[in-house]
Amino acid sequence: MSLGFNIVTATPSSATLSGWMAMDGNIRYVAANGGTFGWGNSGTLYSTCTNGGVSATGTNGLFDCGGVGYTAGTLPAAPAPTTAAVAATGTANGDILPGSQIFVPVALGSETWACGTAALSFNSAFHNDDPLSTPHGFGATGANTKDSLSDVYAVARTNSAGELELYFGAERAASNGDSHVDFEFLQHPLTVTNTCSGNLSGQRSQGDLLVEADFTGGGSHPVVVTYEWQCPGSPAQGTLCDTTGTYNQVTTPAATGAVNTGTIPCGGWVCRSSSGVASQSIAPNDFVEGAIDLSTLNLTNGCFSTFLPHTRESQSFNANVTEFAGPLNVDTCQTPGFTTQVSSPSSASLGSGTSWGDTATVTGTASAGAPGGSVDFSLCQESSPGTPCTSGGTSVASVTITSAMQNNSTDVSTVPLPTANKQSPTAAGTYCFYAAYNAPSTGSKYESVPLETNPQDECFTVTPASTTVTTAAGSGIVVGSGGSVTDTANVFSSGGVALAAGDNVQFYLCKISSSTGQTGSCAATAGNADGSPVAVSGTPSASGTTSAVHATSPSVSPTTAGSYCFSAVFSAPTDANYTGSSENTTGSGVAAECFNVSPASTSTVTQTSGSVTLSPTGSATDTANIFSTGGQPLAAGDNVQFYLCKIS
Numbered sequence: 001m002s003l004g005f006n007i008v009t010a011t012p013s014s015a016t017l018s019g020w021m022a023m024d025g026n027i028r029y030v031a032a033n034g035g036t037f038g039w040g041n042s043g044t045l046y047s048t049c050t051n052g053g054v055s056a057t058g059t060n061g062l063f064d065c066g067g068v069g070y071t072a073g074t075l076p077a078a079p080a081p082t083t084a085a086v087a088a089t090g091t092a093n094g095d096i097l098p099g100s101q102i103f104v105p106v107a108l109g110s111e112t113w114a115c116g117t118a119a120l121s122f123n124s125a126f127h128n129d130d131p132l133s134t135p136h137g138f139g140a141t142g143a144n145t146k147d148s149l150s151d152v153y154a155v156a157r158t159n160s161a162g163e164l165e166l167y168f169g170a171e172r173a174a175s176n177g178d179s180h181v182d183f184e185f186l187q188h189p190l191t192v193t194n195t196c197s198g199n200l201s202g203q204r205s206q207g208d209l210l211v212e213a214d215f216t217g218g219g220s221h222p223v224v225v226t227y228e229w230q231c232p233g234s235p236a237q238g239t240l241c242d243t244t245g246t247y248n249q250v251t252t253p254a255a256t257g258a259v260n261t262g263t264i265p266c267g268g269w270v271c272r273s274s275s276g277v278a279s280q281s282i283a284p285n286d287f288v289e290g291a292i293d294l295s296t297l298n299l300t301n302g303c304f305s306t307f308l309p310h311t312r313e314s315q316s317f318n319a320n321v322t323e324f325a326g327p328l329n330v331d332t333c334q335t336p337g338f339t340t341q342v343s344s345p346s347s348a349s350l351g352s353g354t355s356w357g358d359t360a361t362v363t364g365t366a367s368a369g370a371p372g373g374s375v376d377f378s379l380c381q382e383s384s385p386g387t388p389c390t391s392g393g394t395s396v397a398s399v400t401i402t403s404a405m406q407n408n409s410t411d412v413s414t415v416p417l418p419t420a421n422k423q424s425p426t427a428a429g430t431y432c433f434y435a436a437y438n439a440p441s442t443g444s445k446y447e448s449v450p451l452e453t454n455p456q457d458e459c460f461t462v463t464p465a466s467t468t469v470t471t472a473a474g475s476g477i478v479v480g481s482g483g484s485v486t487d488t489a490n491v492f493s494s495g496g497v498a499l500a501a502g503d504n505v506q507f508y509l510c511k512i513s514s515s516t517g518q519t520g521s522c523a524a525t526a527g528n529a530d531g532s533p534v535a536v537s538g539t540p541s542a543s544g545t546t547s548a549v550h551a552t553s554p555s556v557s558p559t560t561a562g563s564y565c566f567s568a569v570f571s572a573p574t575d576a577n578y579t580g581s582s583e584n585t586t587g588s589g590v591a592a593e594c595f596n597v598s599p600a601s602t603s604t605v606t607q608t609s610g611s612v613t614l615s616p617t618g619s620a621t622d623t624a625n626i627f628s629t630g631g632q633p634l635a636a637g638d639n640v641q642f643y644l645c646k647i648s
Contacts, residue, residue, distance in 0.1 A: 002560075006481065007230045010036070016293065017089075017165060017255070017256060017291055017292075017293050018159040018160070018165060018293075019034055019035055020035055020036050020037065020157060020165065020167075021035045021036070021037050021038065021039075021167050022034050022035035022642050023256045023257055023258040023289055023290070023291055023495075024258055024259040025259055025261060025287065025289070026038060026259040026260065026263070026264055027039045027040045027260075027264055027265065027266060027267045027282065027287060027575070028041060028042055028043065028044070028056060028058070028061070028264070028265055028267060029041060029042040029060040029502045030042065030058070031060070032431075035060065035082075035090075036060065037062050037084075037085070037088075038058055038060060038061055038062070038265020038267075039061065039062055039063060039153060039169055039267055039289070040056045040061040040062075040063060040064065040265075040266070040268055040269075041055075041056040041057065041058035041059055041060065041061035041082070041267070042056075042058030042059055042060055042061070043056065043057050043058035045058075046055040046280065048267075049064065049065035049068075049268075051065055051068050051372075052068050052069065053065035053066050053067050053068040053077070053079065053268070053269075054066055054067045054079075054268050054269055054270060055165065055268045056265075056266075056267050056268035059084070059275075060084065060270065061084070061085075061238060061267060062085045062101065062153075062155060062296065063078075063079040063080065063081060063082065063083060063085070063103050063153065063267060063268060064079050064080065064082045064267070064268035064269075065079050065268055065269075066078055066079030066080075066103070066105075066267075066269025066270060067078055067269055067270035067278075068266060070270050070278070072276070072277070072278065073110070073111060073112055073276055074111055074112050074113065074636045075105055075111050075112070075114075076105050076106045076270035076272070076278075077103060077105070077112035078103045078105055078268065078269070079103055079267070079268050079269040082100050085089070085101060087321075089101070091334055091335070091365045091381075091561070092158075092365070092366070092367075093158050093159065093160050093161065093162045093366060093367045094157070094159065094160050094366075095157060095158060095160060095165070095296075096156070096157045097157060097158065097164075097277045097331065097332055097334060098246045098331070098332075098335060099329070099330075099331030099335075099626050100154070100155055100157075100330055100331050100332050101155045102110035102154050102155075102307065102328055102329070102330050103151070103152075103269070104151070104153070104325055104326065104328055104451070105134075105150065105151050105269075105270075105338040106119060106148070106149045106150055106152060106309075106323075106325040107119045107120075107140075108148055108150060108173050108272060108276050109142060109148065109167035110274075111272075111276045112420055113539070114195070115140035115195065115196035115197075116140045116165055116196070117140075117472070118140045118141050118142050118351065119140065119142030119148055119323045119325075120139070120140055120142060120323060120324055120325065121138060121139070121140075121141050121142035121322050121323045121324070122136055122137065122138050122200075122320075122321055122322065122324070123136075123137040123138055123139055123141070124136070124137060124322065125323045127161060127319070127320065127321060127388070127446060128182065128184075128210060128227075128247055128312075128317055128318055128321065129246055129318055130319075131204070131242045131243045131616050132200075132201055132202040132203060132204055132242055133201060133202070133203055133242045133243060134201070134506060135193075135200065135201040136199060136200050136201065137198070137199055137200075137570065138192075138197065138198065138200055139196070139197040140196050140197065142322065142323040142336060148172070148173040148174070148274065148307060148311070148323055149170050149171065149172060149173065149181065149311065149323070149325060150171045150172065150173045150271065150272050151170065151269065151271070152168075152169075152170045152171075152173040152307075152309045152325050152328070152354045153168070153170070154166070154167065154168040154169070154183075154307055154330050155167050155168075156304075156330070156331075158330040158367045159293070161367075162365075162367025162368065163293055163294065163295040163367075164293070164294045164295070164303070164332060164445075165291060165292070165293050166185065166209075166291065166292050166304075167289070167290070167291045167292055167333065168211070168289065168291075168307075169182045169287065169288065169289035169290070170183070170213075170287075170288055170289075171271060171282060171286055171287050172215070172285075172286045172287075172288075172307060173272070173274040173286075174273075174274035174286070175607055179311060180212065180213070180214045180215070180312040180313075180314065180315055180319070180619065181212070181213045181214075181215075181288065181309070181310075181311055182210055182211070182212045182213075182258065182309065182310050182311070182312065182321075183210070183211040183212075183213075183290065183307070183309055184208070184210045184211075184307070184308040184309070184310065185208065185209045185304040185306070185308075185330070185332075186204065186206055186208050186304060186305065186306040186307075186308065186327075186361065187201065187205050187208055187237075187238050187303065187304055187305060187306075188204075188238075188240070188305065188306070189202060189305050189306050189327075189329075190201045190202035190306050190308065190327040191325075192327065196243070200327070202242075202306070202327075203230045203240050203242045204240075204241070204245060205229065205231075205237075205238050205239055205240045205241065205242075205243045205245075206229065206231045206234070206235055206236065206237050206238060206239040206241060206245065206248070206440075206442070207228060207237035207238060207297075207319050208228070208229035208231065208292060208304075209226065209227070209228055209292070209294075209297075209304075209497065210226075210227040210228075211224065211225070211226050211227070211257075211290055211292070212224065212225050212227070212231075212249055212312075212317065213257070213259075213288045213290070214315050214512040215259075215285060216315060218422055221595075224257040224288070224290060224575060225249060226249070226250050226255060226292065226297075227247040227248060227249055227317070227562075228247070228248060228297060229241075229245050229246070229247055229251060230245055230246065230247075230248050230252045231244060231245040231423055231532045232244055232245070232320065235314055235442070236442040236443045237441065237442055237443045238260060238440075238441060238442035238443055238444070239442050239602070243290050247317070250297060251549070253316035254636055254644040255290070255291065255292040255296065256290070256291055256294070256304065257288065257290035257291070258288070258289055258290075258475070259285055259287060259288045260282060260285065260287040261285070262284050263281050263282065263283060263284060263517055264281065264282050264287065265280060265281055265282075265524045266279065266280050266281060266282060267294065268399055268611050270467045271482060277592065279375060279614060280550075287557070303331075303332045303333035303334070303444070303445055303446075304330060304331075304332045304333075305329065305330070305331060305332075305333065305447075305577055306326075306327050306328070306329065306330065307326060307327070307328040307329075307330040307443060308324060308325075308326050308327045308328070309324065309325050309326065309328075310322070310323065310324035310325070311323050311324070313477070320364045331447065332592045333439070333444075333445065333446055333447030334364070334365055334367075334368055334445055334446050334447070334472075335446070335447055336362050336363055336364050336365075336371045336437065336446050336448065336449065337361070337362070337363030337364075337453070338360065338361070338362055338435075338449040338451075338452050339360070339361050339363075339451060339452055339453055339454045339457070340358055340359065340360045340361070340434075340435050340452040340454065340457065340458055341358070341359050341361075341454075341458075342356055342357070342358050342432075342433055342457065342458050342460055343356050343357040343358065343359070343422075345460070346460055346461065347461035347462070347463055348460075348462065348463065349462070349463045349464065349465050349466065349495075350425075350426075350427070350428050350462050350463065350464060350465040350494040350495045350496070350497070350577055350578075351465045351493065351494040351495040351497075351542075351601060352465075352494070353424070354424065355422040355423060355424040356422060356423050356424070356431075356433075356460050357416065357417045357421075357422045357423075358377055358416075358417045358433040358435065358458065359397075359414065359415065359416045359417065360375045360377075360379075360399075360414075360415040360416075360435050360452070361412060361413075361414055361415075362370060362375070362412070362413040362414075362415065362437055363411065363412050364411040364412065364413070364446065365411060365484075366411055368411070368445035368446060369379055369406075369408050369411055370407055370408045370412055370413045371401065371406075371437070371439070371444075372401050372406070372411050372412075372413070372439075372444065372590055373400075373401055373437065373439045373440045373446070373448075374398055374399060374400045374401060374437075374438045375398070375399050375401065375415045375435055375436070375437055375438070376395065376397075376399075376435060376436045376438065377395075377396040377397050377398075377399065377417050377421070377433060377434075377435050378394060378395050378396055378433070378434050379393050379394055379396050379423050379425075379431055379432070379433055379434075379559050380392055380393025380394070380431070380432055380434065380436070381393070381425075381429050381430070381431050382429065382430040382431065382432055382459065382635065385430070386430045387526060388434075388455040388456055388458060388459050389432050390432070390455050391434070391449055393432075393434065393608065396417065396421050396423065396433070396618035397417060397418060397421040398438075398467055399415050399416075399417065399418065401413050401415075406603065412497050414493050419431075419578055422431060425462050426496070426497055427462070427497065427576070427577055428462045428463060428464045428577045428578065429461070429462055429463075430459055430460070430461045430462075431459065431460055431462065432455065432458045432459040433458045433459075434451060434455060434458060434459075435449050435451070435452050436448070436449065436451060436460075437449040454641050458592055463491045464495075464572075464575075464576060464577055464578050464579045465494060465495030465496075465577060465578050465579070466493065466494070466578075466579050466581070467491055467492065467493040467495075467540065467570055467572075467578055467579060467580065467581040468491075468492045468581055469486060469489050469490065469491055469492075469505070469568050469569075469570045469581050469582060469583040470489070470490045470492065470583060471489045471490070471566060471567075471568045471584065471590070471592065471593050472487070472488050472593070473485060473486075473487045473565075473566045473581045473592065473593050473595045474486050474487070474593045474595065475595065476516075476595040476597060476598060477556075477557065477558075477595075477597055477598070478595035478597070478598045478599070478600055478601075479559060479560065479561050479599055479600040479631075479632060479634060480559075480600045480629045480631035481600070481626070481629065482557075483557065484555035484557045485555065485556055485557070485558075485564075485595050486513075486552050486553050486554070486555045487507055487552070487553040487566035487568060487593065488532075488550060488551070488552050488553075489505045489507070489546075489550060489551045489552075489553075489568040489570070489583065490541075490546055490547040490549070490550045491505070491536060491547055491549040491550065491551075491570050491581075492540055492541055492542065492543060492544070492547050493539045493540040494542045495539075495540065495577055495578055496539065496542075497539060498537070498538060498539045499536060499537055499538060499539070499540070499572070499575060499578065499579050500572065500574055500575035500576075500577070500578075501537075501574075502535075502572075502574050502575070503535070503536050503537070503570070503571065503572045503573075503578070504533035504534055504535050504536060504551075504570075504571055505533065505534050505536055505551040505568050505569065505570050505571075506524070506529060506532075506533045506569045506571065507530040507531065507534070507551075507553035507554070507564065507565055507566060507567070507568050508522045508523070508524055508525070508529055508531070508567045508568070508569070509528060509530045509553075509556055509564060509565075510522035510523070510528050510564065510565055510567070511560070511562050511563070511564050512562070512563040512564065512565050512594065513563040513590070514560070514561065514562040514563075515562060515563060516561065516562065516563055516597070516598060517563060517596060518562075518563035518594070518598035519563070519565065519588070519589040519590070519591050519594050520563070520565050520586065520588070520589040520594070521565065521567060521586050521587050521589045521590075522565050522566060522567035522584060522585065522593075523567070523583060523585050524567060524569050524582065524585045525587070529552070529566075530553050530554055530556060530566070531554035533571070534551040534552070534553070535551075536549050536550070536551050536570075537549070537614035540578075548614065551568075551570070552613050553566065557570075558588060558597045558634070559631075559632055561597050561598055561599040561600075562596075563594060563595075563597075563618050564592075564594065564595055564597060565584065565589055565593050565594040565595075566584065566593045567582065567584040567585045567593060568582065568583050568584070569581075569582040571587065572580065578600065592646060598631030599630075600627055600628050600629060600631075600632075601628065601629075602627065602628040603626075603627045603628070604625070604626055604627075604640070605624070605625045605627065606622050606623060607621075607622070607623045607625075608620060608622050608623075609621050610623070621645075622642050624640045624642070626640070
């Protein structure tokens with residue numbers, strides 16, 4: 001029996017249903033009735049699937065192979081989408097929307113399942129117009145078989161014009177009395193505090209739908225009516241108004257429904273009677289299906305996320321809601337492509353002045369156009385080399401997608417990170433952007449995407465800043481003068497951040513030559529070390545003569561004359577932000593690092609002794625005394641040469 005939907009509203013679209021699924025009151029596909037798919041495969045025969053489930057032999061079904069491992073008195077397993085249905089799923093016009101195809105067996109009061117042996121039902125009065133923001137208690141306490149559903153299913157697709165069509169169906173457990181079934185589709189998710197017993201809550205919004213099927217006259221006279229949740233002032237679709245809106249009966253010429261007027265075969269799953277006995281057939285009036293082209297309700301934007309099938313005690317729209325299934329996730333939103341790309345270069349040194357940006361590409365579909373909404377950009381530091389981080393970072397910016405970013409000829413929105421929000425990290429390491437796409441809260445055909453699909457393209461590396469050391473030795477000294485010489489090292493870098501604990505300068509000293517005035521380098525070896533490393537701290541200056549980070553060597557007082565040269569090595573053993581550097585450890589030498597130790601001066605005092613008379617036996621000698629402050633022994637070969645002259 002085909003049913004007209006009871007209709008009452010204003011100025012809908014003139015669209016009509018595509019006929020993709022014939023609303024003919026049959027679970028199985030009947031080619032003669034037209035359409036592309038039925039809920040189950042064509043024919044009347046059954047076989048066994050490779051997984052052990054029930055298969056309806058034939059073709060063109062949406063679901064098959066349910067009841068895997070079924071035993072009498074238990075809740076059977078749901079069937080899976082058929083190969084044909086999977087092949088017809090995509091984002092092009094005419095495709096089944098990914099995530100929208102659902103099938104849920106509902107526990108009957110006689111069946112054992114995860115929550116016991118009763119269906120879910122509300123614990124206290126709850127009506128279709130009651131706000132969902134007020135939590136409603138429920139538990140596994142349902143028992144009235146005339147109000148019980150045994151299987152519920154739904155699917156959404158776009159037609160050739162990109163308009164959203166919604167199909168739904170259900171099987172009742174019994175037809176021996178009046179019953180009242182509601183198919184409620186919500187744009188915002190519902191939450192439950194516990195699967196089997198707890199509270200159900202959520203929000204209703206402009207454009208939510210409820211389709212009621214009332215089986216009166218003992219269950220043999222079904223009437224199907226469509227309602228839309230409407231907010232005061234008719235705001236944009238998806239606008240929340242849970243406490244101020246109400247369900248109003250609406251007109252949609254592109255809507256239809258049907259029930260089975262006679263016994264029909266079950267699909268590729270386990271159908272059951274009210275007593276929980278498996279059956280291959282459905283009794284008259286125990287199957288109901290419906291379809292709506294949402295554009296005829298002016299619901300051209302927005303999408304549904306939650307399916308809440310439930311039953312009522314009586315025909316009144318606001319009679320107590322009794323049993324329910326779910327809430328079930330039914331995704332009629334389209335998922336846009338979402339990729340991001342960090343800007344060049346892939347690496348640069350700390351303090352180089354490089355800043356990095358990011359660009360998100362949100363790819364829509366022809367039926368929905370270039371996506372709107374916003375993109376949230378964040379930045380994190382990679383902790384495992386080669387593994388991009390995708391969480392735990394810092395928010396960088398939330399960028400609203402403007403019309404200038406949308407290209408409706410390609411259905412792509414390109415969203416760059418603003419220049420003012422580009423990133424220049426102040427520590428070396430590998431950093432990664434990550435992003436989330438937020439669909440508009442109202443009126444969107446797209447769903448949000450929490451993370452880009454290509455995090456490997458979101459990273460860049462800040463390498464440690466290089467350093468330079470400039471050094472200058474003090475003035476030369478004289479052997480034994482008591483003087484000393486020090487070296488001063490200045491550490492320069494453009495890194496712009498403070499050194500780490502443990503950074504130091506080690507000085508070295510070498511005698512280059514015994515002659516003064518020579519220049520050379522001094523190798524950084526242990527034997528040449530001038531004392532222990534000198535700790536340094538602070539933030540190095542980028543340039544200049546004297547850096548904010550500098551060190552002075554221990555003083556030295558060489559005891560032998562010659563040419564001496566310092567060298568210095570800056571080390572950052574645990575500092576990830578800086579590299580080490582050195583001065584005058586190799587090469588021909590740095591003149592500023594060298595100094596002379598000059599020989600000590602001496603003085604000679606002589607004293608003549610003895611006398612000579614004009615006779616062969618007289619003699620005279622001279623005695624020389626050498627004085628100096630040098631303080632060191634004379635070297636082998638040092639001598640005094642005496643001379644004698646006749647003055648007159």
